[in-house]
Amino acid sequence: MAGCELAGWGNNGASWGELVIAGERGLPAAILGAGERGVIMRGLGRSYGDPAQNSGGRTVRLQSDPASITIDSMIDSVNDTNEQATVTCGAGVSVDELLNVIVPQGYFVPVTAGTRFITIGGAIASDIHGKNHHQDGSFGNHVRDIELMLADGSIVHVGPDEQPGNDHELFWATVGGMGLTGAMVAATFSVIPIESSLMSVETRRIDDLDELMARMAASDDDVRYSVAWIDLLAKGSKLGRGVLTNGEHAGADQLTSKHASRPLAYSEKVLATLPPLVPSPGVINRLSVAAFNEMWFRKAPRERHDELQTIAAYFHPLDMVGRWNRVYGRHGLLQYQFVVPYGAEDTLRRVMERINSAALPSFLTVLKRFGPGNAAPLSFPTAGWTLAIDVPAAHPQLPAVLVQLDSMVLEAGGRHYLAKDFHTNPEAIRRGYPRLAEWQAVQRRVDPFHRWASDQSRRLELVGSNPNAQLENR
C-alpha cells in the first residue's frame, strides 16, 4: 500500500493517503481519479491541523507556474487618484512567489498572514486575515473572481456580487470553505499600491492588559496594520503585558538615503532551516518561554516611532527560520485561535487568566482586533478580539484547559478558526458558525456525491454527519 504521510504545520496528527502533484492540465484527472474516500487540495501545508490531508483518500497539490502572475492596472476614470490594480494568478502560486513579482512593481497583497509560504488557493479557502483586518477585512473581501474546478471536472468562474449569471453563493461558500466546494485553479484579486518595500513601524511596550486593550481600541482608525504580542506567563498585574506594533507602508518621502535609490527592492531569503534533530519533548517549556517572553518584552522600546522595517521583518519574522515548528519536538504544537465579540472583554480576560494559571507555555501569543466579517458563512473573522496561542500539543494540562476555554469562548458567542483548529468537535463548529447549514446547502448542491473530503471535514462533520452512510446513497 503506497502513499505518504501528511500532517499540518502543527507537526502532529499525520495521516496516510495518496498525494498527487498536478499541473493545471493534469488537474481534472487528479480530481476525477479519486476513490470513494474523496479528494482535497493542499497548498503549502501551513494550516496547523488537518484540513489539507485526507486519510485513505487523495490529496492534490496544484503546481501553478509563477509566470501565470499578471498585473492589471487601470486608473479609475472618475477619480484618477484611485488606482485599481488587480492580480490574476494560478491558485497554487505562493505569496512568496507573488511578492517577488509584484513588490518591485509597486504593489502589495491586500492581506498577508504571518507567513508568506501559503498559496493563493489556501489564502481563499481559509479566508486568511492579517494585521490590517480592522481596516481592510480578510482576503476574501479583495477577491474579484475565482476559477473553480467542480467535482465533475467542469470549470466555473464565480465572483462576489449578486448579478445574473454569477453564482455568488458558491463564491462565498468557497471563501473560507476549506476546499470543500471545489479545486481553485486561479483567482483574481485586488492589490494595494505601495511606494516602497519598507514598513514604517511604531512600537510601544505596555505594562498591563487593560492599557494595552484600551490603546489598541483607540488606535484602530488611525493605523492600517496593528497587532499586539502579549506575555501570558507573567504573573499578577503583569499578566497580559505586551508590545503593540502599528505599521504603515512607508511612503517614498520617509525613506532614508540608503533605501531611496531602490525604494521597491525586495529579496527575502530563508536564513536557515531547522533540522529534525530537536530532542523529542521539544525545547518549548515554561522556563524557556518565560525567559523568551522576558527578553522580548525588555527588548521592545518603551516607545519608538517611524522605524523602517522590511516587509519580511514586519509581516513574516518566523519565515526566516525554515521548519521552525520543529522546536516543538515529536508531539508537535497546537495553535489555538478564537475570536470573541466586542463586549466580551471579560471572557477574554478569563481565558488569559486560565492559560496563565495552567502555566501553558505559549510562545507566540498574539492579540488583534477584527473589523466586521464578510459575507462568507464559514469565514472566521468577525468584529471582536482574536487571540492566538501556540502550545506544545503534548502538554499534560492542555486537554482539560481547552475544554474550559472552548466553553467560555462559545458561551460568549465566539468561534474557532478552522485553519488552526485541531481539537474541537462538530458541536463547537455548529455553535460558532450559525450559518453552517446555509454553507452546507451550497456545498451539497455543488458536490452531491461527496467527492471533496478531508480529515477535518470528517472530524468536524462539516459536510454533514457520517459520510460513510451517505456514500451508500450514491
Next chain:
Amino acid sequence: MNNALKQPQTIVVLGGTSEIGRAIAHELLSPSTRAVVLACRNPEGVDTTPFQQAGVDVSVVAFDAADTVTHQQFVDDLAKNVGDIDVAIAAFGVLGSQDEFDANPAAAVAAATTNYTGAVSICLTLAARMRAQRHGHIVVLSSVAGERARASNFVYGSTKAGVDAFAQGLGDSLAGTGVRVTVVRPGFVHSRMTEGLAAAPFATQPEVVAALTVKGMRAGRHTVWAPGILRYVFMTLRHVPRPIFRRLPLG
C-alpha cells in the same frame, strides 16, 4: 479521526461487558467522542450510563466472537452507523476453569474458539476496514497468562499466547498503513472474571490497566504491560526451568 490531542471520535468495545474493555473506552472519552459502541454477545441489560455525555451516541449491538461468519457484516454495519472506526478494543474472552476443560474438552474448544479464533477473525476484518480508512487503532487484550502457560489454566493461557502472537504479527503487518495495534498484557485484574480466585502477585484494577493502556496508545507503544513491573517479572520467569516454574506459587 483523532484530533491533535490524540482523542478518538469513535470507540468500539468488542466484549462490551468486559470491565477492562469498558475502562479503556471510558479513559478514552473526551469532548471529541462522537460514538461509543458496546458490542456484546447478549446486548440485553448492558449498562451504558458511564458513557452517557452530551454529543456521544452510545449504542449496544450484538456481537458473538465465536460466530465468525457474522464478523464481516458486523464491521460493515459499524462503518455505516458510526463512520470511520478510530479505536476498536478486542476485550472479549472467557477464562473458564481448567477442571471444567479437563472434564469436558468441548468446553475448552468453545473457549479456544472465542478467545483465539474469534480474535483472529474480528481483528483481520477490522484491519481490512481500517486499512481502507488508513487510520485506526486496534487494542488487543492479551494476558500475562500467555507469556508462559501454567498447569492451573493452560487452556486459557494458550489461547492468549495465540492471540498475543497473532496481534504482534498483525501490528507489524500494518506498519506503514496508518493503522496501529497495541497489545495489552495485564496481570491478575480484580474483576467479575476473576471473582473468587486468589489474587496473584502484582494484582491490579481495570482502571489501572485502562490508564496504562491509553498512555501507551498515545505514546505509540505496541505493547503495554499492566502493571509495568510485570514486564520485568516475566522477562525473568520466561527463563526459569520448567521443573522449577511449575512449583512456583503463581496461582
